[in-house]
Amino acid sequence: MEDTVDHLAHERSKAQFNVEEMKIIWAGSLHALQVSDRIAKLVASDPGFGKENRAVLSRKDLFKSALKKAAYVWKRINELGLSEEETSWLRFYVDELAYDYVHWGMFVPAIKGSATEEQQNKWLPLANTMQIIGTYAQTELGHGSNVRGLETTATFDPVTDEFIIHSPTLTSSKWWPGGLGKVATHAVVYAQLITDGKEYGVNGFLVQIRSLDDHFPLPGITVGDIGMKFGSGAFNSMDNGVLRFDRVRIPRNQMLMRVSKVTREGKYVESNIPKQIIYGAMVYVRQTIVADASIALSRAVCIATRYSAVRRQFGSPQNDQNGNGIETQVIDYKTQQSRLFPLLASAYAFRFVGEWLKWLYTDLIQKLEGNDFSTLPEVHACTAGLKSLTTSAAADGIEESRKLCGGHGYLSSSGLPELYATFVPACTYEGDNVVLLLQVSRFLMKTISQLQSGKKPTGTTAYIGHVEHLIQCGCNVKKAEDWLNLCVILEAFEARAIRLLVACAENLTKFANPLQGFSELSPDLVEAAVAHCQVIVVSKFIEKLQQNIQGIGVKQLLETLCYIYSLNLIHKHLGDFLSTRSITPKQASLASDQLRSLYAKVRPNAIALVDAFNYTDHFLGSVLGSYDGNVYPKLYEEAWKDPLNESVVPDGYHENIRPVLKQQLQNARL
Amino acid sequence: MEDTVDHLAHERSKAQFNVEEMKIIWAGSLHALQVSDRIAKLVASDPGFGKENRAVLSRKDLFKSALKKAAYVWKRINELGLSEEETSWLRFYVDELAYDYVHWGMFVPAIKGSATEEQQNKWLPLANTMQIIGTYAQTELGHGSNVRGLETTATFDPVTDEFIIHSPTLTSSKWWPGGLGKVATHAVVYAQLITDGKEYGVNGFLVQIRSLDDHFPLPGITVGDIGMKFGSGAFNSMDNGVLRFDRVRIPRNQMLMRVSKVTREGKYVESNIPKQIIYGAMVYVRQTIVADASIALSRAVCIATRYSAVRRQFGSPQNDQNGNGIETQVIDYKTQQSRLFPLLASAYAFRFVGEWLKWLYTDLIQKLEGNDFSTLPEVHACTAGLKSLTTSAAADGIEESRKLCGGHGYLSSSGLPELYATFVPACTYEGDNVVLLLQVSRFLMKTISQLQSGKKPTGTTAYIGHVEHLIQCGCNVKKAEDWLNLCVILEAFEARAIRLLVACAENLTKFANPLQGFSELSPDLVEAAVAHCQVIVVSKFIEKLQQNIQGIGVKQLLETLCYIYSLNLIHKHLGDFLSTRSITPKQASLASDQLRSLYAKVRPNAIALVDAFNYTDHFLGSVLGSYDGNVYPKLYEEAWKDPLNESVVPDGYHENIRPVLKQQLQNARL
Numbered sequence A, B: 001m002e003d004t005v006d007h008l009a010h011e012r013s014k015a016q017f018n019v020e021e022m023k024i025i026w027a028g029s030l031h032a033l034q035v036s037d038r039i040a041k042l043v044a045s046d047p048g049f050g051k052e053n054r055a056v057l058s059r060k061d062l063f064k065s066a067l068k069k070a071a072y073v074w075k076r077i078n079e080l081g082l083s084e085e086e087t088s089w090l091r092f093y094v095d096e097l098a099y100d101y102v103h104w105g106m107f108v109p110a111i112k113g114s115a116t117e118e119q120q121n122k123w124l125p126l127a128n129t130m131q132i133i134g135t136y137a138q139t140e141l142g143h144g145s146n147v148r149g150l151e152t153t154a155t156f157d158p159v160t161d162e163f164i165i166h167s168p169t170l171t172s173s174k175w176w177p178g179g180l181g182k183v184a185t186h187a188v189v190y191a192q193l194i195t196d197g198k199e200y201g202v203n204g205f206l207v208q209i210r211s212l213d214d215h216f217p218l219p220g221i222t223v224g225d226i227g228m229k230f231g232s233g234a235f236n237s238m239d240n241g242v243l244r245f246d247r248v249r250i251p252r253n254q255m256l257m258r259v260s261k262v263t264r265e266g267k268y269v270e271s272n273i274p275k276q277i278i279y280g281a282m283v284y285v286r287q288t289i290v291a292d293a294s295i296a297l298s299r300a301v302c303i304a305t306r307y308s309a310v311r312r313q314f315g316s317p318q319n320d321q322n323g324n325g326i327e328t329q330v331i332d333y334k335t336q337q338s339r340l341f342p343l344l345a346s347a348y349a350f351r352f353v354g355e356w357l358k359w360l361y362t363d364l365i366q367k368l369e370g371n372d373f374s375t376l377p378e379v380h381a382c383t384a385g386l387k388s389l390t391t392s393a394a395a396d397g398i399e400e401s402r403k404l405c406g407g408h409g410y411l412s413s414s415g416l417p418e419l420y421a422t423f424v425p426a427c428t429y430e431g432d433n434v435v436l437l438l439q440v441s442r443f444l445m446k447t448i449s450q451l452q453s454g455k456k457p458t459g460t461t462a463y464i465g466h467v468e469h470l471i472q473c474g475c476n477v478k479k480a481e482d483w484l485n486l487c488v489i490l491e492a493f494e495a496r497a498i499r500l501l502v503a504c505a506e507n508l509t510k511f512a513n514p515l516q517g518f519s520e521l522s523p524d525l526v527e528a529a530v531a532h533c534q535v536i537v538v539s540k541f542i543e544k545l546q547q548n549i550q551g552i553g554v555k556q557l558l559e560t561l562c563y564i565y566s567l568n569l570i571h572k573h574l575g576d577f578l579s580t581r582s583i584t585p586k587q588a589s590l591a592s593d594q595l596r597s598l599y600a601k602v603r604p605n606a607i608a609l610v611d612a613f614n615y616t617d618h619f620l621g622s623v624l625g626s627y628d629g630n631v632y633p634k635l636y637e638e639a640w641k642d643p644l645n646e647s648v649v650p651d652g653y654h655e656n657i658r659p660v661l662k663q664q665l666q667n668a669r670l
């Protein structure tokens, strides 16, 4: 078994496409590939970024080591004079959560998005040099999804020209902000603005929470860590925190005043900058989460695919009954393929839709700057829906990848448990996935209802404009190969989505009270919203295929993946497709046949397709997924590093094992 | 929000059934309820069993604390003179994994099942008093599912009358056995028996691995811990281990010789005890895992249900638009109900099928003792299938329950992360769930193929005997209420299962090579096996309802849960039901309508239905799920216990935070 290095080489030699070209496709451009590759190697070769065994550390030691690594990241960025692009790759490849993640990912963007130019000029230089470290304090113990329900108050005091930030109840305690627990010196705090005796809704305030001299919390501030979270390692290197204010005063000009402000006299004034621009920030963050989903899923798939090619279990039919001789690689079992290859296809699908979302965001910003808000609702719904769809699928896919590795996937050294624990909260933060789908469905119902008034849906909802055709069209597939037609696939998805949507819209009219109807039908509406989001993913994959794609075999493989992604979804949601009569049972069975042939096409290319992600062993952090496939010696070696193996006889033997064996428990002090 | 204690009281007052009677149903009998209740309270009130915050501990400290608790468990069992029944409840409620779990759960049963009477007389008294501590060493680095492929050898040496236990390769290292890493003194080791120059397959051997004097490994033995596993706490308090033998000699009579033995001369002899009895042990263990699945799922559902009744988010339609006034309990959202209530129903469904499996096992043992092996294949397939079905559903259900709690479910103090990490390997151990379903499908294909020869299927496959009727029958549902008919439901499930099975059988005939056909169609076969297992769960739930069920409203509620379980499965697997034409799209839509009404029926009873599990707060170990619903103060209190909160300024501030803030990183030693 020690010859598995050769084994993956053999797998690689079977690839029927140009892996280097595929790497460019995955990276987005040759430039992106080159930069990321250079930084990945830099990180992997620097012992300061070594991934020591985080899983075995106590909370305190884990946190301390994360502090150290974050400081080292900042040091290296400055020493090496990295560009912004290089810096973000460096953070990406270092792959450890710490306070800086929220500082750069949420605090700085919040200032950029909501502060006036004057405020930005004051605060950004400090934040950009980390002379202050910030967090984003929105969620409270009692309110997360319902932001309008936040209870923290910011009451203007015209006498002193200050806001009084206060936590009136236990449930108003800020709860969850990353970096808040032990590190952040400042926070953007969301609170109910009260001035002139009136409430003006939730606004952001920049509040210093710790002294820059000795790091002690400022007077009136109670702050701490909210404790351990899912998994070992993962988010536990991050100090998500709790924060309470006892009438803390801040200068008036620390209200973030880009869209509305309070004057010296205490008047609440809205600026001429439209409120909608705050949606721009949401679109931005969610777009990055879609990108994260494809990364996280592709990491898991890379590990599971490589391990499935190394792992052999049971004799192949060619061998003797005793299972002797060379056993079958588990990747050759069709059940393994039918679980693994759709995930591989999803990783690519999410990558491409994420790339498109990035473009969409840039496009949106341009439009907003030109005071064109027309596409905002559609873009917002699209991003919310895709965030929900991709994070749910990626989280489930990571766990499935782990199970595909059998028992060994359950070891921390497989890398999969921590990957899951780190990624899965993306289903909850930045909008609970179900709450988001409800928003999407609300938007879609509106889109449908406006059809009558002649409003033409655009962008990702354009297909809804073809409702008449899509409601009555029939799928033409007569034999399995007929499914290898991107137009046929797309139409089936569009037909299913629109028929579900129209059915919801019709059912809604049966309720006298529309709100009650929406509530009653909400499970159906969520399913219809998912169907719509799948149309987007499939159509963006197809659009990608229509681009100029270089390299032998690259386009063919991507097409195969696109078909696998789509046909597998048809199989998974077959109830939808059949009940809406978008396809027939016979066509469904042909789709399954076709899917089997597609798996066979992917099989020889599987390893090369995950190689194309270009992940270093350092980044993967998995003994099961390492590039050379030398799994067993690595698993073995890794095990011995556990602190329990430092001594042959374990700590506690004399107190708690020997007395059991010697039947001397009566006297033992327990 | 501090008044939530009253809130759950109000919820409880809405129950429309007798909770105390439901507790008896859940427990299985009044006696079981009384004993378990008494022991649960005993455990909860004993500080020695306190659940200190395991999540924050380093691996070493966690392990040490588990050693201590295991010793205390044993001490109390002896001091209190507990019966076997009480003892098992005590272990259950203590709820911490340690070496004793494998000692009692696998080592002792292995001796009972595979040792001769003489051997049992020698070893059981030692094991029963824990003068020796044992583990079960089957899996190796290279082989888990394929037990026949194990590489460890046991070669008989007639000169010394000994077996030589040896690990010829790295991949032959034993890997995973619980309690092996640091504690076990003995192991039942599975190895390829070689005598007289011939291999006789895998047999069990009792091998001492550590000295009873000083706990050092015996000569020739390398043993250690395999390192951290999924999650914090969870299986990390257990020392799953690695074990290598360098020609270790054991006396011949330490081969477990109940079914086959090696004589003094080195002859391999099979006893007259049929080999099949070893399947009895497998049936036993898998039956207990099904019971575990209902326990684990019901714990998660209990937490999520109580929290969903406490958590309020967004205004109800009656309130004003700002979300002021009393917000809606999230349990009142139909999306929340459609995710939560099917899990609640599944917990009950799995409980009842588990109870029936327990009976089935006893029945099987009686038959085996009477040399009646006729039902064994069916019982074996049924147990394997149900193990797979219930563990996969329970694992997914726990994660869904966690997500139903929003962000707070991601905190360790919710209890849900550790519950998941502890339970999820049940999808892998004692048979990988997919491998098991493949076995089930093989058995089912055989059952179908034997129909022609007139062999009548029995037990859980009896319905396959009605293939002719089930293939052409039609579902009669015309309005939503028609679904409230257990016969209609069962027939729909049977029709769908048999049609999938027959389709597989027919497709198999298209392959010249049956093995290849089986391999190609294996994904379909797995789905058909799942459909068959669902028939079993549904039918056992229905049988339960036909028993004499006491107490106001109890039977009605159970019926409602049975319908929810079934109709939700129809919705989830709608593709199957429609493509096999077991029901029509119109009937599917009526099923969804009916499901909505059923959720409304469960809603006022939801809290009482989880109260009926009779779990103590100690056992639940969740601030979100505590009986009184006093969630927020408990969440808040729990947070402050994290070691990071021991000091206001964190350890590491001077080395790694201050230099960042003060821009003095150049000089920092990092």
Ligand SMILES: Cc1cc2nc3c(=O)[nH]c(=O)nc-3n(C[C@H](O)[C@H](O)[C@H](O)COP(=O)(O)OP(=O)(O)OC[C@H]3O[C@@H](n4cnc5c(N)ncnc54)[C@H](O)[C@@H]3O)c2cc1C
Pocket: A102, A106, A136, A137, A138, A139, A142, A143, A144, A145, A146, A175, A176, A177, A178, A235, A240, A425, A428, A429, A430, A431, A432, A434, A435, A438, B311, B313, B314, B330, B333, B335, B336, B403, B404, B405, B406, B407, B408, B410
């Ligand atoms: C790891 C992590 C990091 C975080 N970091 C930050 C941070 O840096 N800063 C910050 O401010 N916050 C942060 N958060 C908080 C996060 O934003 C919230 O947890 C998230 O918004 C979800 O809100 P919630 O927890 O209140 O869920 P809830 O809204 O309480 O959800 C509970 C359940 O109710 C359901 N539900 C709620 N409303 C509705 C509805 N209207 N209709 C139907 N169902 C509904 C949900 O679907 C869910 O099943 C973080 C959270 C996590 C887990």
Ligand SMILES: Cc1cc2nc3c(=O)[nH]c(=O)nc-3n(C[C@H](O)[C@H](O)[C@H](O)COP(=O)(O)OP(=O)(O)OC[C@H]3O[C@@H](n4cnc5c(N)ncnc54)[C@H](O)[C@@H]3O)c2cc1C
Pocket: A311, A313, A314, A330, A333, A335, A336, A403, A404, A405, A406, A407, A408, A410, B102, B106, B136, B137, B138, B139, B142, B143, B144, B145, B146, B175, B176, B177, B178, B235, B240, B425, B428, B429, B430, B431, B432, B434, B435, B438
């Ligand atoms: C927490 C935990 C505790 C354990 N405790 C013990 C213990 O005390 N003693 C002990 O001896 N062992 C123990 N084990 C080991 C456990 O029994 C094995 O992990 C289990 O049997 C699965 O085998 P595997 O890991 O070899 O998986 P593999 O067989 O390697 O599975 C890998 C993948 O291959 C697929 N696959 C394998 N064979 C086939 C096939 N024929 N057809 C299709 N697909 C296939 C599987 O579905 C899976 O997706 C433990 C494991 C865990 C996780």
